[in-house]
Amino acid sequence: MALAGARELDSEVSPLVRAVGAVIPVTLPEDVADLDGYDPVASATKDHLAGTTLVFPRGLTVADLRERLVRRLKDDYDVGAVDVELDDDGRVTYLALGRRQAGLGHTLPPGTTALAVRADPAHAASAGDTVQVWTAGDDPGLVATAELRAAVDDVVTLVTDTVDAAAVDPDVAYRVVTLPATPRTDREFARLLRTADETMGVVSVPEESDLVGIPVGALDLTCIAVRPDDGPIDPIPSQSRVLAAGDTVYVVARPDVIRRLADAGVTTSL
Template sequence: MILQAGTLSDRLALALAQLVGLAVLAGVLSGIVVLLYRWYTRDRIQRGLPVLVGLAGVSVSLNTMTALGQVIEPTGANSPLSPETALFNIAAFVVAGLTAAGAVDVGDRFGNDLFAATGSTSVEGEVSRVVEAVGRVIAVDLPEEIDDIVGYDPVAAETKAQLANRTFLFPKRLTVSDLEDRLRTRIKGDFGVGHVDVDLADDGSVEYLAVGARVAGIGPTLPPETAAVAVQADPAFAASSGDVVQVWRPDPFERVTTAEVRGIAGDVVTLAVDAADTPKLDAETEYRLITLPVESRTDREFASLLRAAEETMSVVEIESRSPLAGQPVGSLDVAVIAVRQADDGIEALPDRSHVLAAGDAVYAVAKPERLRKLEAAATAPEATAPTETADATDDD
């Protein structure tokens, strides 16, 4: 702080002017940080960093003023230990901190309006067309034709129409894998699609896109001629989904039917029963369940787990000229649960060294994009050489 000799009013006026100048400096530095952050990330910055930058600028300015004051007047009011200097520094930091904090809101609002005025598009955050023009984003254009994923329920035609020819923008410096993951997340979250199979080229263009959905509930895992009924019941302590139970009515005490437990929530149990026995159960009676000493149905348990997972199952047949013929099971990028050989029947959970042969059918569990690549590899490559030769002959 530099306080020149003079009247008290002169010194107070000079100190007030210096406080205003320091407050303006802190606000400007804080606002610049906010604008830069909003421009680069399109998000609101936390208050701490801009305030810290503003106070840092005030601190540098105060140190400079103190050093100059000691050169001009080594003792007296300009001494860093004098009460006047200490009070001035405290007041400067308080005023500068409040100004820098207020500049965060002002700068963020101004930056948001400024960058939004250039026009935004539907995408990752509020990225404007100006940003896209200077090459700070990757534009991903969805194709007009969107396929269905085999093994999943089809997505509604209205949803496909909304996705067709849509453009998404993402930040640069993403790998192809990261870009695919972000695109899947956006499509799932914005359009309620259950599963997305997409392949991107190195430049970010979409080479293949398919979507799929699955119906909610337990209906798809129920066997034919079977219905799911929720009843009030007192299940056994160890009862769980998949257990086969006898359903007994307490008054009069008699057996109603045999069912399979599909879910338990307190005293409400969801049972899978024969459709013909459904009228025998009512919502007012509290039944007693007796667990039968039988093994759980592993096929239904597997179907339930597979239905809830991201993966699905497919059966792929190896053609005679496929590059997979002669390859071991361990070389496949999928989980192989069985192989149906042309002459030796089905081998469940084959060893990784098991060699595939032409005519084998591979039962594989994986995500849709990996199953699609497996199906493509299992198909014999097209013979292009004769066509090329014929074209060359025609040219001659």
Template sequence: MAATAADVGFARPRQAAVTLVTFVVVAVLVAATAALAYRWYFRTEIPEGVTSLLGISVVALYLNTTSLGSVAVGDNPALLAPESVFFNLVSLGVAAVMAPVGRYVGDRLAVDVFALSGAKQLEGELSGVVRAVGRFTAVTLPAADAIADMDTYDPVSPEKKAELAETTLLFPRKLSTEELRDRLVARLKEEYGVGYVDIDLDADGTVEYFAVGSRAAGLGPTLAPGSVAIAVAADPPNTATVGDTVQLWRDEPEPKRVATGELRGVADDAVTVALDESDAERLTDEEGYRLVTLPAEPHADREFASLLRNADETMASVTVEAGSDLEGSTVGEVGAVVAAIRPEGGSVQPIPRRAYALGAGDLVYLVGRPDAIRRIEAAAAAGAGAVPTDGGTEPGRSADEETDDEETDRPDDADRAQRS
């Protein structure tokens, strides 16, 4: 510039315009550079206040430097003249207004450049050009308030949802929809520590539904219905370990067995035992107990429950409503494992035949992925959409095998299934 900032004012319109445009360019460049560097280092968007502060600071630094330089050479500019003060305020205001523009440009440029360079995780929307030329599928998660909780699992924390919100994950373009979903679920579990994921995706990676849940923790989720865990003062055997079946005996006034349960924890003289509610009512705080360890017995039901808690599948019960699309469908047409059915007014039928037709009022016990169970629950409601199916075949079985099963289904087969 021909004149210093200290000498420029609106009395010289041309010089003032050139100076302000220069300030705009400098503020935008500084903000854009900061946004790009911040995105590269932290993999997230720079706060807006930081870029505004940087834009104002660089202009203020220039104004102060030129003013002090004029004073040093003896020009003695009128720094406090109304015209100079007004021009300086306008310069700082222009920098504050234009810095967010630089922030937006720098962040979008960083996201696109990192995407094309092969980054696997981003937080930001890709431009249409990069989406078109990139050899990947970008999956952008919804906002925090659009992330749902899974009914059958503990909810995740709001902080975890905020961490997931609007994050863009990149995957190879040639993946099928199912492969894309599986990879996305695996990455969310590994990189974000999410226990369970229920998500629906379009072929282009658009998220239609997204819900998360955390893994169950503590004793509560491991207790069977009708049982409780209680801590008592006891003298456990030295070799007793968690999971052993134990008996609680009272010494005085005479030896007497009080209850039988499962050892869950030992801390000095305090022992945690899981047992039936009725047995827990007989225990008192004033007395100590002796524990007797019983021979090990297999507990297939507990082993199954433990495995199911660590798997992606879950259990749920669904009531078939009259007029729903699930009414009249067969067990083989349901897109999940049907463990049992309780007809309305009837007894439980475990492992029903695939040809069993579901009727109104049937209570169906299911084992499957949360997304499949969610669709079945919707189909079981009156006025819902079509019944979700798995193509009429069980996983790992061909259609010919299923046809053979249907042809060989006999009453004695059903009787054996009910007795198992």
């Protein structure tokens, strides 16, 4: 299981791409796969990329070439996520793409709902602020506490608990009061993850998995939690924590790293 040491290989001893000439031509495979956990890119985009040859300067390591190829695909073809494997000749042996995620749906925590209401938020209110929704009039009442996502004129988009959302009448105008800022680690984590090359994956560890008996630190990726089969979840587990059959492992890594982990376990992307 070639998991431990992969990061050092990329950054320290990644070989130079073997190429003849002043440039490195990289021809994409005819078969472009869909990346698990992401919406598929448009068929027209995959058809256009299939068999396409891209040119890069000579003198790059395999890791550098991979990074430039991923960036080119994202910037020039509006691709959201890339899983690619390169050999020492710069030949692409595997390519999977995912579409850039848009909209609110994928950003909503479980048990929450997004809704638009008529209200009068403070001019200083901005996306991410915690707000209270109050009825207007002489006898105001608290309707819900929510997160402000957007405000255009007198229409605001809020994210709140599904139970609280049921109490909001879309035909009623409300007052929105901004609360003092409080740290929201979960929101910041989600924001950073949406803009990073990494994604989140969930790995199940069956009895026959090669991951059984492996310490978390040997995975050489970011493990944010382990849920054992018969106990509470262990957030930010120790590097020495040994994985056991029945564990569910939550990781953050590049799609290609999660795919390699799938060779040793049963993996599904979030």
